[in-house]
Amino acid sequence: MVQVRPGLEIQFAEELAALQEIDRRPRPPQWQLSPWAVRTYLMGGTLETGVEITPKYIGSARTIEVAIATLVTDQALLLLGVPGTGKSWLSEHLSLAISGHSRFLVQGTAGTPEEALRYSWNYAKLLAQGFSGEALVASPVLRAMEEGAIVRIEELTRLPTDVQDSLLTILSEKRLPIPELKEDSFAVQGFNLIATANQKDRGVNDLSMALKRRFNTVVLPLPATLEMEVEIVRRRVEALGIPLGLQPQTPIVEEIRRVVTVFRELRQGRTEDEHRPLKSSQELLSPADAISVVNQGLALAAHFGEGQLQPRDLLVGIRELVVQESPQNAIAWEEYLDTVIRTRPGWDRFYEAGKSLSVH
Numbered sequence: 001m002v003q004v005r006p007g008l009e010i011q012f013a014e015e016l017a018a019l020q021e022i023d024r025r026p027r028p029p030q031w032q033l034s035p036w037a038v039r040t041y042l043m044g045g046t047l048e049t050g051v052e053i054t055p056k057y058i059g060s061a062r063t064i065e066v067a068i069a070t071l072v073t074d075q076a077l078l079l080l081g082v083p084g085t086g087k088s089w090l091s092e093h094l095s096l097a098i099s100g101h102s103r104f105l106v107q108g109t110a111g112t113p114e115e116a117l118r119y120s121w122n123y124a125k126l127l128a129q130g131f132s133g134e135a136l137v138a139s140p141v142l143r144a145m146e147e148g149a150i151v152r153i154e155e156l157t158r159l160p161t162d163v164q165d166s167l168l169t170i171l172s173e174k175r176l177p178i179p180e181l182k183e184d185s186f187a188v189q190g191f192n193l194i195a196t197a198n199q200k201d202r203g204v205n206d207l208s209m210a211l212k213r214r215f216n217t218v219v220l221p222l223p224a225t226l227e228m229e230v231e232i233v234r235r236r237v238e239a240l241g242i243p244l245g246l247q248p249q250t251p252i253v254e255e256i257r258r259v260v261t262v263f264r265e266l267r268q269g270r271t272e273d274e275h276r277p278l279k280s281s282q283e284l285l286s287p288a289d290a291i292s293v294v295n296q297g298l299a300l301a302a303h304f305g306e307g308q309l310q311p312r313d314l315l316v317g318i319r320e321l322v323v324q325e326s327p328q329n330a331i332a333w334e335e336y337l338d339t340v341i342r343t344r345p346g347w348d349r350f351y352e353a354g355k356s357l358s359v360h
Contacts, residue, residue, distance in 0.1 A: 005240075008096045015041065016097070018051040028072050030148035030190025032100040035068050041097045042090070056093045057086060058232050063218060064090075070216040071098065071150070076171050076193040078156065081220035084286020086232070087196040090220065091152050094194060099149040104140040108155035114163050117141050117153075118176060131180040141167075141193070142176055148190030156195040157205050164211055167193075171214040200284070223287065226272055229260045233290045240295060252294070252309050258350055259290050259314055262341075266322060271340055278340070279332050285321065293317035312353040319357055 009016075016032070019041055025034035033041065040047075042064050044055030057064060070077045071094070079087040095102035106116050119142055125135035144151035156164065170176055174187040195215065207215075223229035233256050261272055263285040270277050297313035305313055323330045341351045 007102075008092060009101055012041075012096070015051070015053050016100075018047055018049060019053070022047055022049060028190065030188070031098050033097050035072060038068050038094070038097040039064055042093055055235075057090055058228055058235075059220070059223070063220065066216075067094065067218045070218070071192050071194070073216075074174065074192070076195065076215045078215040078217045079194065079196045079220055080199055080217050082199050082222065082286060083284065084288030084290075085220040085222055086287075087198075087220055088154060091154075091194040091196055095150040095152055099147075099190070101149070102152065104144040104149060104151040106140050106151070106153045108153055108158040110158060110160065112159050112163060114166050115139065117163065117166050117170075119178065133181065136178070136181070141170065142185060144193075145170070145174070145176060145185060145187040145191050148188030151191075151193050153193065153195040155198065157197045157207065159205060161205050161208070164205065164207060168210060168214070171211075222267075226257070226260060226264060229264065229287055229290070230257050232287050233260055233294060236287075236291045237294045237298070240291070252298075255297070255309050255311070255314060256290070256294055258311070258347070259293055259318065260287075262318060263290050265340070266336070276340075279335060289321055293321065310353075311350040312356070315350070315353045315357050319354070 019033055019037045023034050023037040025036045027034045031038075039061070040053055042056045043061050044053050046052055067077055067079070067090070077094075079091055081087050092102045095104070106112070117139055119139050120137045121131075122135050122137055125132070129135055138146070141151050143149075153159075170187075171193065174191065176185045178185060199219075223232060230253065234253060237252070237256065265271050265278060267285045293314055294309075296317045297309055300313040300316070301307060301309045319333065322333050337351060337354045341347050341354065344351075
């Protein structure tokens with residue numbers, strides 16, 4: 001059976017093997033690739049052997065270099081950005097390129113307990129044997145410490161403050177006290193931590209100053225240009241569509257460009273071409289939302305349409321995201337259709353589909 005999303009270790013095995021074959025640069029302890037090769041894996045390029053490395057991140061190479069350089073040191077890395085800037089995607093690929101896998105993961109939520117970052121106990125063994133190494137259940141953080149690997153924490157600011165602070169000793173002293181066993185677990189060289197946080201979540205559970213000092217923060221911006229954002233969406237749509245059988249029969253770049261243009265204009269509060277100000281600005285519309293809209297449109301086209309992506313397949317998802325059951329947003333959307341889209345050359349079918357949807 002085909003997996004919905006095969007592990008990155010499988011998807012990019014050939015690229016990683018090709019990089020390892022030619023990589024003669026110094027590698028930090030436990031790293032599978034040198035920092036140079038990690039950057040090449042993330043930014044893409046053609047190797048001297050002719051192997052093409054696909055870009056995993058489209059943006060500033062300096063941003064990636066700073067992130068990699070942070071992980072070479074004993075300072076942890078915090079990837080900060082609004083939704084859709086690729087924080088989780090980048091952290092997963094960084095972990096894969098450095099440690100050879102990305103399986104050590106803690107998902108931050110309001111209900112994540114301290115044990116998720118430290119350890120817990122197998123209570124059956126605990127009752128039978130008492131406190132012992134066999135009864136201890138290591139967290140992903142502890143396992144990464146023991147292996148000398150990268151561990152990822154998603155949505156760090158979603159964790160309760162007292163749970164966040166359990167990282168202080170781990171990050172500053174690279175050890176985890178286990179008082180029940182009267183011992184400490186010390187991190188092996190190569191251990192480090194990548195956390196992600198949503199800029200829109202600031203104020204939910206802010207990091208203490210003590211914890212902030214143990215991270216180097218790298219901010220991932222939204223794509224600077226329309227073409228950059230179109231390329232990000234295109235690549236992710238293609239990658240996600242293959243296992244789902246949603247690959248279109250014809251190129252869909254132009255339809256993706258329409259979706260991205262709409263989202264960028266509403267997000268920025270001005271038109272892309274004339275920089276004309278718009279009444280409404282939807283700050284949260286992101287590349288991730290565009291990817292979702294296009295994938296949904298492909299599914300509608302494949303199973304309920306003509307098999308090729310049409311504007312009407314996209315407008316359902318776009319309108320749902322933009323309006324979000326708000327009468328004020330609905331009015332702003334209608335005004336945007338009438339004042340911007342209606343007069344834009346080549347957007348006739350898009351406008352008609354949008355107006356048709358509005359009446360239902």
